[in-house]
Amino acid sequence: MNLIEIGYKEFFGTEKIEPLVGRISFANRNNYKVICEESEFSCTLKGSLVYEITNESEYPVVGDWVKIKPIDEDKGLIVKVYPRKNKISRKVSGVKVAEQVLAANLNNIFICTSLNENFSFSRIERYLFAFSYEVNPIIVLTKRDLEVNYMEYLKQVRSRFPNVNSECVSVVDGSISVLEKYFTEGSTSVLVGSSGVGKSSLINSLFQKELLKVGETNKKIHKGRHTTTFRQLIYIGEGKGCIVDTPGMRELSIWNSDSGDTSFSDIEELSNYCKFRDCTHTVEKGCAVIEALQAGKLSKERYNNYLKLVSEEEFINSQKNYFTRKKHNEKIKEKSKKH
Structure with a gap:
């Protein structure tokens, strides 16, 4: 495999390939597949690296660049993980407060939603709010053949998200x-989006080969069964780079965010004219956002969704800080017991 094709120069800034450096194409617990210039290796993480890990988000994920030590013809040991340029994450499902890194070292994130009952401005805003802070976002409305007025949808999306x-x-x-x-x-x-929005079909049709598995389509709701169960990095073809296929998301809880710069650029622009720098846009006098809402220049639905996502982000950040302090205090207690 020519590693330049899957991002080596993009990541390292050179075309000189270092021996036994590769990219993770599959990750499941402590089992990894690593694409190297020489071959593809099935790998595990070196014990000393596992020992140094303090939380789940530090484990290698699809898209990470690593260095390996071969231990067999097609098996190896990951001995180094290179620092990530970026990543996309979400809070793990359920009540646990922890980060789940979905993929690393990305250029583009395609936020896919189909023009059927799946379409939702609020969902698009949530994806942008959660993922666009480090990666270039592209909104993709799929299955336009099912909607006669698809250009009106596109017009609304471009008006609502002018910077995307x-x-x-x-x-x-x-x-x-x-x-x-x-x-x-x-x-x-x-590619991210709900199950069945046509992500796999889109990529297969675009490059005219079966890169991703496609499930059967329910003819009543025009929705495919989701077939991706693990994230995986797939080489598209010469000069086309690679793509990370992800399982559809039933739940997307915020972990990091773009603070509204991309998802709510209109509200961020209005906030520059607020009387107070720390305006919460809820009760303050002289709030430009509230004034726009009252004047009908900002929809109530969009305003409420903004407050909801900001509130969710603030809650997660407070939980992060609580658990960080708790771990710090536990370490201090441990050290004091040793003396």
């Missing part, structure tokens, strides 16, 4: 070709 590239496509009319420009040599893209 947005496309409207279908696998049956050739319109997916507009996505080709985002796939370049060394680039890494990831």
Whole structure:
């Protein structure tokens, strides 16, 4: 495998390939597949690296660059994990407060939603709020052949998110070709969205080969069964880079955010005119956001969704700080017992 094609130069800034450096294409617990220049290796993490890990988010994930030590013809040991340039994360499902890193070292994130009952501005805002702070986002409206007024949807999306590239496509009319420009040599893209929005079909049709598995479609709701169960890095082809296929998300809880710069750029712009710098946009006099809401220049639905996501982010941050302090105090107690 030519590692330049899957992002080596993009990450390291050189075309000189270092021996036994590779990229993780599959990760499940302590089992990894690593693509190297020489071959693909099934690997585990070196014991000393496991010992140094303090939380789950530090384990290698799909997209990470690593160095390995071969222990067999196709088996190896990961002996070094290179610092990430970026990552996309969410809070783990349930009540536990912990970070789940979904993928690392990305260029583009395609936020996919289909033009059927799956379509939701609030869902798009949540994905942008959660993921666009370190990666270039592209909103992709899929299955436009199912909606006669698809251009009106696209117009609304572009109006609502003016700082984000947005496309409207279908696998049956050739319109997916507009996505080709985002796939370049060394680039890494990831597709996210609910199950059944057509992510796998979209990629297979765009590159005219079965890169991703596609499930059967329910003809009544025009929704496919989700077939991806693990995240995996897939090489697309010469000059096209690679893509991370992810399972559909039933739950997306915020971990980090773009603070509204991309998802709520209009509200962020209005906040510059608020009387107080620390304005919460809820009760303050002289709040430009509230004034826009009262004047009908900002929809109540969008305003409420903004407050909801900001509140969720603040709660998660408070929980992070609590557990950080708790771990710090536990370490101090441990050290004091030894003396």
